[in-house]
Amino acid sequence: MTTLHRFTLFVAASTLLLITAGGLVTSTDSGLAVPDWPNTYGYFMFSFPMSKMVGGILYEHGHRLIASTVGMLMIGLAFWISRLDDRRWVKRLAWGAVAAVVLQGTLGGITVLYFLPAPISIAHAGLAQIVFCLTVSLALFTSPGWRDETAEPVADTILARLTIATAMLVYAQILIGATMRHTGAGLAIPDFPLAFGHVIPPEWSWPIAIHFGHRVGAVVVTLAVVATASHLLTHHRHQPQLRRLAWLLIGFVASQFTLGALTVLSERQAGINTAHVATGAALLATSVLLALRVHRHRFSDAPSRARIDVLATVPTTPSLGGVR
Amino acid sequence: MDVRKSWLLVSMVALVLTVACGGGGETEAPDESAEPAAAPVDDANAGNITGTVMLEGTPPEADTIRMNSDPACREKTGNATLTEYYVVGEDGSLANVFVYVKGEGLDDRSFPVPSNAVELDQNGCQYSPHVFGIQVGQTLTVRNSDNTLHNIHATPSTNAEFNTGQPIQGMTFDREFDEVEVMVPFKCDVHSWMNAYVGVLDHPYFGVSGSGGVFEINTLPPGEYEIEAWHEILGTQTQTITVGENETVEVSFTFTVSE
Numbered sequence: 001m002t003t004l005h006r007f008t009l010f011v012a013a014s015t016l017l018l019i020t021a022g023g024l025v026t027s028t029d030s031g032l033a034v035p036d037w038p039n040t041y042g043y044f045m046f047s048f049p050m051s052k053m054v055g056g057i058l059y060e061h062g063h064r065l066i067a068s069t070v071g072m073l074m075i076g077l078a079f080w081i082s083r084l085d086d087r088r089w090v091k092r093l094a095w096g097a098v099a100a101v102v103l104q105g106t107l108g109g110i111t112v113l114y115f116l117p118a119p120i121s122i123a124h125a126g127l128a129q130i131v132f133c134l135t136v137s138l139a140l141f142t143s144p145g146w147r148d149e150t151a152e153p154v155a156d157t158i159l160a161r162l163t164i165a166t167a168m169l170v171y172a173q174i175l176i177g178a179t180m181r182h183t184g185a186g187l188a189i190p191d192f193p194l195a196f197g198h199v200i201p202p203e204w205s206w207p208i209a210i211h212f213g214h215r216v217g218a219v220v221v222t223l224a225v226v227a228t229a230s231h232l233l234t235h236h237r238h239q240p241q242l243r244r245l246a247w248l249l250i251g252f253v254a255s256q257f258t259l260g261a262l263t264v265l266s267e268r269q270a271g272i273n274t275a276h277v278a279t280g281a282a283l284l285a286t287s288v289l290l291a292l293r294v295h296r297h298r299f300s301d302a303p304s305r306a307r308i309d310v311l312a313t314v315p316t317t318p319s320l321g322g323v324r
Numbered sequence: 325m326d327v328r329k330s331w332l333l334v335s336m337v338a339l340v341l342t343v344a345c346g347g348g349g350e351t352e353a354p355d356e357s358a359e360p361a362a363a364p365v366d367d368a369n370a371g372n373i374t375g376t377v378m379l380e381g382t383p384p385e386a387d388t389i390r391m392n393s394d395p396a397c398r399e400k401t402g403n404a405t406l407t408e409y410y411v412v413g414e415d416g417s418l419a420n421v422f423v424y425v426k427g428e429g430l431d432d433r434s435f436p437v438p439s440n441a442v443e444l445d446q447n448g449c450q451y452s453p454h455v456f457g458i459q460v461g462q463t464l465t466v467r468n469s470d471n472t473l474h475n476i477h478a479t480p481s482t483n484a485e486f487n488t489g490q491p492i493q494g495m496t497f498d499r500e501f502d503e504v505e506v507m508v509p510f511k512c513d514v515h516s517w518m519n520a521y522v523g524v525l526d527h528p529y530f531g532v533s534g535s536g537g538v539f540e541i542n543t544l545p546p547g548e549y550e551i552e553a554w555h556e557i558l559g560t561q562t563q564t565i566t567v568g569e570n571e572t573v574e575v576s577f578t579f580t581v582s583e
Contacts (some may be wrong), residue, residue: 028516029513029516030513030514030516031513032475032477032487032513033475033513033514034475034489035475035477035487035488035489036489041473041489041491042489042491052472052473052491054393054394054395054396054397054472054473054514055393055394055512055514055515055516056513056514056515056516057473057514058393060513115485115487
């Protein structure tokens with residue numbers, strides 16, 4: 001394992017920590033505990049006294065400190081990749097991640113200054129997941145396994161489509177969840193597994209609709225994960241890297257479903273609610289990793305054997321294209 | 325045309341325009357669309373409202389607020405502060421109910437904005453008062469009496485939202501409300517247990533029930549009024565009353581809390 005890859009893993013882990021800290025801010029309703037931005041109560045961010053990090057400030061200012069650190073780590077990573085990696089598209093991806101982090105910080109500042117308008121807060125939550133996926137992808141692309149010339153290609157059109165669909169469904173579900181969180185609809189349906197004692201809510205409003213949509217989305221995502229994992233474990237169980245990811249997917253979706261139910265039953269207990277956000281991010285990252293692994297042959301740095309074998313057997317999906 | 329004729333022509337045109345435009349203050353017609361002058365309140369004839377607010381049923385017991393997330397709050401209060409959702413006396417009287425004149429009874433009048441400021445204090449990591457009233461345009465002074473940071477976050481529906489930090493003990497901050505709104509909630513996002521409410525009105529006829537559930541509304545012009553009582557958990561109740569000249573009308577409200 002190269003030092004660069006280790007550092008990329010560290011950046012990805014830091015990004016997950018940042019998402020967790022952000023989830024904690026929303027779960028504890030601390031988003032406006034620091035009214036100013038980019039300063040903190042008039043202090044330069046890094047000179048704000050630790051002794052004053054009390055109550056909601058601990059969560060909000062802590063989130064800002066972690067975010068700034070992740071931003072700097074990301075810039076360092078982009079420079080490092082630019083210097084060491086010979087693939088142009090990986091360099092571009094690294095700088096794209098830096099741009100996404102800068103945009104993410106700006107959205108975070110805007111949402112504070114404008115009292116957490118839902119569209120901005122939802123965009124902030126949605127972009128956070130993209131940033132995390134970018135760092136996880138960079139970790140994959142810089143891993144020795146990615147460039148393993150002996151890796152067996154995946155020539156399976158069904159799996160290729162299933163993994164893409166699963167990743168997209170998980171992201172859509174996260175966006176619905178973010179909408180629910182930032183419009184205060186987390187307890188719009190207070191009971192679980194039923195909705196007001198019925199399978200279908202007997203009354204409707206926007207909060208109920210978005211909450212119910214998130215529950216339906218959870219079922220759809222679970223089905224997609226089960227379909228992907230069972231297909232993979234049936235037809236590709238001899239490939240340990242894919243098999244591990246399939247079991248991880250199953251584990252994360254089971255945890256996520258349980259945490260979602262507990263979030264409602266505990267009336268949005270902050271710890272459970274935040275774990276739900278973090279596990280959602282882990283589920284998305286896993287589904288993206290799996291999709292990237294399965295679509296390995298589409299990348300320009302794919303082992304030559306994989307490209308020749310797979311491209312000869314798998315019809316090209318025009319919308320996916322190739323990465324060069 | 326010579327110069328004299330030119331001046332004559334200009335003078336005639338000016339005269340015609342002046343007459344046509346109705347110039348001249350003495351002949352100006354009264355503006356029908358203007359609002360009638362506000363009738364002043366005659367203190368000599370004014371009446372009063374006094375009353376009590378009671379609570380039926382047993383409310384949830386007040387919880388002790390754990391202020392462990394901020395040592396300054398914990399040390400100042402000893403973690404002995406109780407929630408203020410229901411402040412009930414032994415006789416069932418209910419405090420922190422905002423009672424005010426609602427509706428059209430005062431619409432033909434306007435009232436001067438008081439020059440004194442209303443103060444909202446943050447002391448012991450609690451707002452004091454918890455419920456209060458203010459007039460549109462009147463100064464609200466928010467004070468931080470605690471040795472810790474607070475943010476004053478008003479979340480109105482009609483007025484402009486604001487969120488201001490007060491990191492230093494003794495800081496004050498002035499603000500006014502532009503629109504009538506009952507009630508405007510305040511919260512501190514640093515200390516999630518802190519909340520307060522202000523009723524913003526364009527007249528001075530409001531009161532808040534204190535200990536014993538007693539409230540007073542004084543120097544009210546004689547007339548028929550709708551009176552509303554607002555409680556943060558139990559909602560609102562209204563009554564219609566008639567206040568005669570120099571009369572003191574007694575009004576009582578009874579809220580019910582489900583067991």
